[in-house]
Amino acid sequence: MDDQKILSGWRLTWHEIIFESDTTAGRAFDLLLIFCILASFGLVMLESIGDIEVEFGSLLRGGEWFFTILFTIEYVMRLLCVVHPWKYASSLLGMVDLVAVLPTYLGILFPGAHVLISLRILRLLRIFRILKLAHYLNEAAVLQRALSASKPKIIVFLLATTSLVTIIGSVMYVIEGPEHGFTSIPLSIYWAIVTMTTVGFGDITPKTPLGQLFAGMVMILGYGIIAVPTGIVTAEMTRASRKESEPVSSQCCMVCAAEGHDADAKFCKYCGASL
Numbered sequence: 175m176d177d178q179k180i181l182s183g184w185r186l187t188w189h190e191i192i193f194e195s196d197t198t199a200g201r202a203f204d205l206l207l208i209f210c211i212l213a214s215f216g217l218v219m220l221e222s223i224g225d226i227e228v229e230f231g232s233l234l235r236g237g238e239w240f241f242t243i244l245f246t247i248e249y250v251m252r253l254l255c256v257v258h259p260w261k262y263a264s265s266l267l268g269m270v271d272l273v274a275v276l277p278t279y280l281g282i283l284f285p286g287a288h289v290l291i292s293l294r295i296l297r298l299l300r301i302f303r304i305l306k307l308a309h310y311l312n313e314a315a316v317l318q319r320a321l322s323a324s325k326p327k328i329i330v331f332l333l334a335t336t337s338l339v340t341i342i343g344s345v346m347y348v349i350e351g352p353e354h355g356f357t358s359i360p361l362s363i364y365w366a367i368v369t370m371t372t373v374g375f376g377d378i379t380p381k382t383p384l385g386q387l388f389a390g391m392v393m394i395l396g397y398g399i400i401a402v403p404t405g406i407v408t409a410e411m412t413r414a415s416r417k418e419s420e421p422v423s424s425q426c427c428m429v430c431a432a433e434g435h436d437a438d439a440k441f442c443k444y445c446g447a448s449l
Contacts, residue, residue, distance in 0.1 A: 186428070189255040192248070193426040207248070211274075214241035242278040249275060252431070261445070262431035320410040327406045335370075335399060342366040342392055346380065349388060354381040370396035 194200040214237075220226050221234045249271050253259040262268045343363030350356040355378045356365065365378045369392050380386045426433050429447035441448055 185255050188251060189428050192252055192255055193428070193431060196425075210241060210244060214238070214245075217241070238278060242275055245271070246275045255428075256431045257429040257447070258445070261429070265431060268431065316411065320407055320413075323410040323413070324403075324407050328403055331402055331406070338399075339363055339366040339370060342370070346385065346388060349385045350380050350382060354385070355379070366392065369393060370399060372396050372400070 190197055191199045191203050195204050217234050217237045221231070221238075227234065252262060252268070252271065256262045263272065340363055343366040344359055346365060347356050347359050347362040350362075352358075356362045361378070368375050368378075369389060372393065380389045425435055425439070427435075427442040427445060427447055430442065430445040432442055432444040435443055
């Protein structure tokens with residue numbers, strides 16, 4: 175049976191409102207959703223302020239439950255308005271939508287878990303589709319491919335860097351020793367990481383001339399090392415950009431709720447349903 179015929183009636187109507195932003199109703203719904211997300215996050219921030227929490231605690235918790243129930247209804251409606259709910263639930267935005275409502279319910283069983291409600295701010299990822307900034311979805315795909323292609327090189331780089339800071343930390347432990355604050359090799363490795371990344375907390379510093387000379391060499395080495403992962407990712411992004419030339423549509427598949435289709439696509443490239 176054709177997927178378009180499976181999704182009909184009120185489900186098709188609500189799919190257009192909830193998932194699409196090309197219609198007036200859909201755009202109004204999404205903008206209202208963004209307002210609710212910001213308002214609920216504002217309540218979380220206010221609740222973290224001691225004086226306000228003491229005076230308006232019950233009111234803030236009531237507002238938190240209001241938005242939780244509202245987001246729960248919205249999440250259930252999203253599941254009902256796609257042909258294959260599991261595909262939406264297992265997608266990135268589907269999991270983010272679920273995370274937006276779980277903390278409040280978990281707070282009943284595990285006191286303190288409700289603070290995770292601040293993760294609702296992740297739902298603002300939808301703003302890319304709401305404002306029709308489809309070209310950003312395209313650029314995000316380029317970045318994703320670049321990071322994926324860079325992964326093997328980055329792993330090798332991290333392994334080499336880990337070995338290097340271990341050696342540097344061990345050498346500094348021998349040079350300075352416990353009497354100058356380098357009380358163990360792990361602590362010396364911590365110093366090596368802080369120094370090589372040019373963070374320089376200053377909680378542990380070399381005192382001997384040889385240690386200071388060695389520290390200077392590590393700092394200079396750090397500048398060169400920091401540039402390596404940047405160069406790797408930049409090179410892969412350049413390659414990925416050359417391969418990417420087609421614009422991306424903001425159309426959402428009503429079967430699997432997938433986005434990021436080509437602008438001229440007639441069918442979903444993930445499940446094959448008609449768009």
